[in-house]
Amino acid sequence: MIPPMKEKETPIVTGVIRVHPRGFGFLPTEEYPQDVFVPKPHINGAVDGDTVDVEINTEAVSEKGPEGRVLAVVRRGRSHVAGTVVELAKKGAAYAYVPLLGDDLMKIRPSEERKFQIGDRLVIHVVEWGSARKESAGEMQSYIGHISDPSLDTIAAVEEYELSDAFSRAVVKEAKVFGEEVSEKDKKGREDLRQLETFTIDPETAKDFDDALSLTQDKKGNYHLAIHIADVSHYVRPGSRLDSEARARCNSVYFPGSVLPMLPFELSNNLCSLKPKVDRLTVSVLVDLDEKGTVLNYRIVKSVIKSAKRFSYGEAKLVLDGEKKSKHAKTLKLMVELCHRLKEKRYERGSIEFSLPAIQLHVNKKGDPEKVEFVEYDITHQLVEEFMLMANETIATHLAKEEKPLTYRVHAEPTSVNMKEFATLANAYGFNLPEAPSTRELQELFDEARESPVGQFLATSFIKSMRLASYSTQNIGHYGLGLDYYTHFTSPIRRYIDLVVHRALFGESSPNEDFEEIALQCSERERLSAKAENSVILLKKLRLLHQSQKDDPYRKYDAIITQVKPVGCAFEVEELMIEGFFPVSRLSEDYFVYEDLRLVGRHTEQSYRCGDRIKVAVEVLDFITKTAFWTLVPSGRKKRRRR
CATH class of the missing domain: 2.40.50.140 (Nucleic acid-binding proteins)
Incomplete structure (x- = not known):
C-alpha cells in the first residue's frame, strides 16, 4: 500500500x-x-x-x-512606549499618536495625576496591544512635557527609542577610580611615541578624541604613517560595571547640542580622549608605505603619545589654504599628498564614493534651533577618513590571518534585481550603465553625474537599493569599500565593537565572549540610534521652519525635485535638506499624466521632472507626526494651451 x-x-x-x-x-x-x-x-x-x-x-x-x-x-520588545496626545476622549481619556504604531492611535486611560491636553508628551505603559480588530490601550507612566517645548526633544527621543541617559553612581564611581592623569605605572611596557609630531583633527564641537595622526617621509620617498587610537580597553575591562554599561549602550548617540555617551565623561571626554599636551595611552598602527601608497609593512603596538595640537577641520583647512600659519603645515600637506595616493588606490580597487551634502544643526541652551550650517566634505575630512580606513583594514586583515575571533564590518552587494532596476533608472536619465555593473562602472557613473541635476538623486537611489552595512563574525567583505577584510577599530570611545576588537588584538577578550551576539546587538543599537538622531534632527528642522513662517508667513523656499512618480513629485528644500512631496492631485493648473519619467500637463505641456528647480511654501507643520505639508508655488511660466 x-x-x-x-x-x-x-x-x-x-x-x-x-x-x-x-x-x-x-x-x-x-x-x-x-x-x-x-x-x-x-x-x-x-x-x-x-x-x-x-x-x-x-x-x-x-x-x-x-x-x-x-x-x-x-x-513583545517593550512594555512601554512614548506618545503624544492628539485627541481628547470622554471621561478624561485620550488618544495618543505613538510612532511605533504608525497610523494607529493608542487609547490612554484617564489619569488621576494629570488632565490630558493635546500636545502632551507621555511615557505610556502598554496595557493591551492592538490588532486589526481592536485598538491598543495604555496608561500614563510619566509626563515628559508639552510638544511646544523644544528643550524636551532629546528626552522624548530617549524614551521613544529606549536609549540610556544618565549613568548609575556605581558606573561613575568606577570611572573616577582611574583619576584624571595617566600614571607612570600605566605607561610601563608600552612603546614611547611621544617624540613623534602628533595631532588630532576633529569637528569643532567634538570632545571625545578617539584618534591622532603622525606622518613622516624618508629620503627614499617612503611614508611612515602612525594612526594612534585611544586605548579604552586599558580602563574598561571585561566583567566590569563600565563594560556592562558600554555593552548595553553599544554606541554614543549624537543629538544637536548634546550627546548620550557610551562611557562616562570622566573617560570619554578626559582620560581616554587624546587631548593635546598630555600623555595618553593608545594602540598605534604603524604603517610604512612606498611613494605610491602601497603598504610595505606594519606594526601594531600598545603605546604612549602626547598630541601637540587639537585641530578642528576648519582650522586645518585654513592652514592648508595658507590663510593661517602653523608649525604643522608641512605635515598637513604631506598628509594630503598621501591621502591622494590612497584615494587613487581605493578607486582602482572599485571602492564607491559619494559626495552627498551634510548639515549641522545649531541649537541654543533652550533647545531652540538657531541655524543650519552646511558641512563641506573637504580634504581635511577626506584625509582623516582615508587613514582610518587604512587602520581598520589593517587590523581586520591582521586578525583574520592570526585566526583570532573577530567581528567584521560587512556590507553585502545589492541583489541582481535591485542592481538591474537601478541600471534601468540611470539609463532612463541618459547614462550608460549595464544591468550588472561593476563597482568601477558605478563610480564612473557617479563621477559623471555629480554635476548633473539628477546626480544627487541617482546617488541617493543607489544607496537606498543597497543593504545596510552591519557587524558579523561571518566575513563576506565590504562591497561599498571594495575590501575583502574590514572591521571597526578606530572609535573605541563611542563604539563598543571597536573596544571588542581592541581586546581581540591582544588576547584580552573574555573566554566566554559571544562575538556573534555582540555583533547582532551592536548592529541593532546602531540602527535605533540612527533613527533617534534623525528623528530629533527632523523635529528641529520643523521648528526652524515654524520660526521662519512666524517671521514671514509668505516665505517661499527653493527646492529641487528628487523623484517623479505617477502620484506626484518628491523634492528637497535645499536650505534645510528636508524632504517634501506634492501629489499630482494638487496641481490645479492642468491635468497631468506620467510619461518618460515626467509629469506632463495634457493641455499646457508644463512638465516636472527630476532635477527641476521649483519653489514651495509651507502649508501645515505638524510637530507631533514630524510632518510638513507643502504647496507648489506657480513658476509664472505660462505655456500655451494646445487646442
Whole structure:
C-alpha cells in the first residue's frame, strides 16, 4: 500500500522584526541570506522590535528575497512606549499618536495625576496591544512635557527609542577610580611615541578624541604613517560595571547640542580622549608605505603619545589654504599628498564614493534651533577618513590571518534585481550603465553625474537599493569599500565593537565572549540610534521652519525635485535638506499624466521632472507626526494651451 502524500510544510522562521513607519516589515534570519519581507497587511499587530514567528510564502520568494506573514508575536520588545496626545476622549481619556504604531492611535486611560491636553508628551505603559480588530490601550507612566517645548526633544527621543541617559553612581564611581592623569605605572611596557609630531583633527564641537595622526617621509620617498587610537580597553575591562554599561549602550548617540555617551565623561571626554599636551595611552598602527601608497609593512603596538595640537577641520583647512600659519603645515600637506595616493588606490580597487551634502544643526541652551550650517566634505575630512580606513583594514586583515575571533564590518552587494532596476533608472536619465555593473562602472557613473541635476538623486537611489552595512563574525567583505577584510577599530570611545576588537588584538577578550551576539546587538543599537538622531534632527528642522513662517508667513523656499512618480513629485528644500512631496492631485493648473519619467500637463505641456528647480511654501507643520505639508508655488511660466 502506498502511504498518503504529505502536504509540503510551509517554512516558519523566528526573529526580531523591524517595522517601517509605513507599516511593512523585515525579518533578518539565519535561514535566508536576505531579510524576509512582510507586507503591511500581514504584520498582524507586530511592532518594531517584537520577536515573531513568520510563515514564509514559498510562492512569493524571488531574487529580492523571501516574503512572509506574521503568525504570532512570541515576545513583545517593550512594555512601554512614548506618545503624544492628539485627541481628547470622554471621561478624561485620550488618544495618543505613538510612532511605533504608525497610523494607529493608542487609547490612554484617564489619569488621576494629570488632565490630558493635546500636545502632551507621555511615557505610556502598554496595557493591551492592538490588532486589526481592536485598538491598543495604555496608561500614563510619566509626563515628559508639552510638544511646544523644544528643550524636551532629546528626552522624548530617549524614551521613544529606549536609549540610556544618565549613568548609575556605581558606573561613575568606577570611572573616577582611574583619576584624571595617566600614571607612570600605566605607561610601563608600552612603546614611547611621544617624540613623534602628533595631532588630532576633529569637528569643532567634538570632545571625545578617539584618534591622532603622525606622518613622516624618508629620503627614499617612503611614508611612515602612525594612526594612534585611544586605548579604552586599558580602563574598561571585561566583567566590569563600565563594560556592562558600554555593552548595553553599544554606541554614543549624537543629538544637536548634546550627546548620550557610551562611557562616562570622566573617560570619554578626559582620560581616554587624546587631548593635546598630555600623555595618553593608545594602540598605534604603524604603517610604512612606498611613494605610491602601497603598504610595505606594519606594526601594531600598545603605546604612549602626547598630541601637540587639537585641530578642528576648519582650522586645518585654513592652514592648508595658507590663510593661517602653523608649525604643522608641512605635515598637513604631506598628509594630503598621501591621502591622494590612497584615494587613487581605493578607486582602482572599485571602492564607491559619494559626495552627498551634510548639515549641522545649531541649537541654543533652550533647545531652540538657531541655524543650519552646511558641512563641506573637504580634504581635511577626506584625509582623516582615508587613514582610518587604512587602520581598520589593517587590523581586520591582521586578525583574520592570526585566526583570532573577530567581528567584521560587512556590507553585502545589492541583489541582481535591485542592481538591474537601478541600471534601468540611470539609463532612463541618459547614462550608460549595464544591468550588472561593476563597482568601477558605478563610480564612473557617479563621477559623471555629480554635476548633473539628477546626480544627487541617482546617488541617493543607489544607496537606498543597497543593504545596510552591519557587524558579523561571518566575513563576506565590504562591497561599498571594495575590501575583502574590514572591521571597526578606530572609535573605541563611542563604539563598543571597536573596544571588542581592541581586546581581540591582544588576547584580552573574555573566554566566554559571544562575538556573534555582540555583533547582532551592536548592529541593532546602531540602527535605533540612527533613527533617534534623525528623528530629533527632523523635529528641529520643523521648528526652524515654524520660526521662519512666524517671521514671514509668505516665505517661499527653493527646492529641487528628487523623484517623479505617477502620484506626484518628491523634492528637497535645499536650505534645510528636508524632504517634501506634492501629489499630482494638487496641481490645479492642468491635468497631468506620467510619461518618460515626467509629469506632463495634457493641455499646457508644463512638465516636472527630476532635477527641476521649483519653489514651495509651507502649508501645515505638524510637530507631533514630524510632518510638513507643502504647496507648489506657480513658476509664472505660462505655456500655451494646445487646442
